[in-house]
Amino acid sequence: MTAPAGDLSALAAAVLxxxxxxxxxxxxxxxxxxxxxxSVVLFARNIVDPAQVAALTATLRAERPDVIVAIDEEAGDVTRIESGRGSSRPGNFALGAVDDPTLTEAVARDLGTELAVAGVTLDYAPDADVNSNPDNPVIGVRSFGADPALVARHTAAWVRGLQAGGVAACAKHFPGHGDTRVDSHHDLPRITADRDRLDACELAPFRAAVAAGVQAVMTGHLLVPALDPELPATLSQRILGGLLRDELGFSGVIVTDAVEMRAVADRYGFAGAAVRALAAGADAICIGGERAGERDARELRDAIVAAVVSGELPEERLAEAAKRVGQLAAWTVAARTTLSNGARGATDVGLVAARRAVRVSTTRPGPAVLPLSRPAYVVEFEPPRNIAIGAETPWGIGEPLGELLPGTDTVRYAEPDVPADPGAPAGGRPLVLVVRDLHRHDWMRDAVRRAVAARPDAVVVELGVPELVTGAVHLATHGATWASGRAAAEALTGRT
Structure with missing residues (x-):
């Protein structure tokens, strides 16, 4: 017998x-x-500063004391809590470059404490993807690296640290978004690896996350024929139930990646994807990155209720999902109680980590180029926007370098605007060329090649994945956060 409409509506709302x-x-x-x-989820558009976020979450908690307040905060290039200036922490790829799990755990705990003080209780992080494809357009520096064992140990450390700080972790994007050339915001990626490869690579960090006690796992909108030849992971009972629950032994909350993303919405519809995900074994439906109104939430709630009434979605499955969300809510309440007995402020561990992640290499013999002692001319090349990162987050080294070397000038070029000789205005000043994933952008590579040909003493600063090394001096930060930019400026000048 189906529950009354009001009860079904409440159950449907509970899983959104x-x-x-x-x-x-x-x-x-x-x-x-x-x-x-x-639950609700916060994005950069909801955030001004920590005091405002604390007031916002207090208002939510006044309506429902155990509400789950989620955020998509990776503490790297993808930051919401610090979207106004860029993250004060270096991000996963930088932490992987250092390869000190104790440091990774400390950075994550520092973030967890900051989020918990602001009233956030669930973080859609860490990114547990193995970035085995350097041409990946959406993961890159969000990953700890390309080595599965390294990614696994740092995923576990990040989970331990964040949850010790009082916030539930959510490993993503299961079963692994690293080996793709397609962004699931735009289309459905296909992972062609066989099961042995998946076990050895993609699944290793998720096994480590489960072993570390991760409270939530986020699905990826990925077609993985070795696991399910027909359905994306988010909609696949084989992957969510058979693999994640039964094989990996995960008992926490399964959260979908945003169901308005085109990888699933274009094929199954906005509401259809949500219903299918719940039927497959997901417990919570993430929405609101691009669809963020009551009408959108009502569309999903009503579709879930209708699916139960029609028999498409078993009521027991919906009740099970709502129960798991409630169990996570109870965990967050207990974590907040522990926090209130031992809260502490944020530290400078992020900048310390960013400094440790900087790598400097000299690519040609000749007079020493570093440290820079005179005002520089900085050219920053801007790649197309990664939708996961967002357009509003500042990046670059021009500002911090200008603080250390007053008189430094900075220009920024997108692809259509690059002049024939980008470094010509530098004159006799030191020339610094700043890139993000130079290996992935032909136009950027050509522009840097022209600039280095004219100025062989140019310094190239890579804020992305350092697959291509060029310039008299090459400096890799392994991320484009505020902390990484500051660490780069310090390394260029020898000043702090």
Whole structure:
């Protein structure tokens, strides 16, 4: 017998994790919290500063004390809590370059403490993908690296650190988004590896996350024929139930990546993808990166209720999902209680880690180029926007270098704007060329080649994956966060 409509509606609301617009909760969110909504997710558009976030989450908690407040905060190039200036921490790829799990755990704990103080209880991190394909357009420096064992040990360390700071971790994007050339925001990636390769590479970090006690796992919108030849992972019972639950032994909350993403929405519909994900074994439906209104949340809630009534979605499966979300909510309440008994402020561990991640190499003999002692001319090449990172987050080294070498000038070029000789205005000043994933962009590579031909003493600073080394001096930060930019400027000048 199907439960009354009101009960079904509350169960359906319990499994949604919607976003919203504004720096205070809109009336519909507050109303829904009283009607069964179990979670919300914050994005950069919701954040001004920590005090404002704390006030926002306090308002939510006044409506429902155990509400799960999620955020997509990787503490690297993908940052929401520090989107106004860039993250004060270096990000996964930099931590992998250092390869000190104790440091990774300390950075994650520092972040967890900051988020917990602000009232956030679930973080869609760490990124547990193995970036085995250097042409990957959406993972890159979000990953700890290309070696599965390294990624596994740092994923586990990150989970331990974040959860010790009082915030539930969520390893993503299961079963692994690293070996792709397609961004699932735009289309459905296909992972062609066989099962042996998946076990040895993609799945290793998720096994480590489960062993470390991760509270949540986020699905990737990925077609993996070796696991399911027909359905994306988010919609596959074989992958979510058979693999993640039964084989890997995960008992926490399975969260979908945003269901409005085109990889699933274009094929199954916005609401259709949500219903299919729940039927396959997902427990929470993430929405609101691009669809963030009450109408969108209502569309999903009503579709879930209709699917139960029609028999497409078993009521027992929906109740099970809501129960798991409730168990996670209880974990977060207990974690907040522990935090209140021993809260501490953030530290400078992020900048310390960013400094340790810098790697400098000299690519040609000749007079020493570093340290720079005079104002420089900095050319920053801007690649196309990675939608996961967002357009609003600042990056670059011009500003911190200008603080250490007053008089430094900085220009930035996107592909259509690059002049024939980008470094010509430098004159006799030191020339610094700043790139992100130089190996992935032909136009950027050509521009740097022209600039280095004219100025063989140019310094190239890579803020992405350092697959291509060029310039008289090459400096790799392994990320484009504020901390990484500051660490690069210090390395260039020998000053702090």
């Amino acid at each position: 994790q919607p976003g919203f617009v504004g720096t205070t909760p809109p009336p519909w969110v507050c109303r829904w919290l009283g009607e069964g909504l179990g």
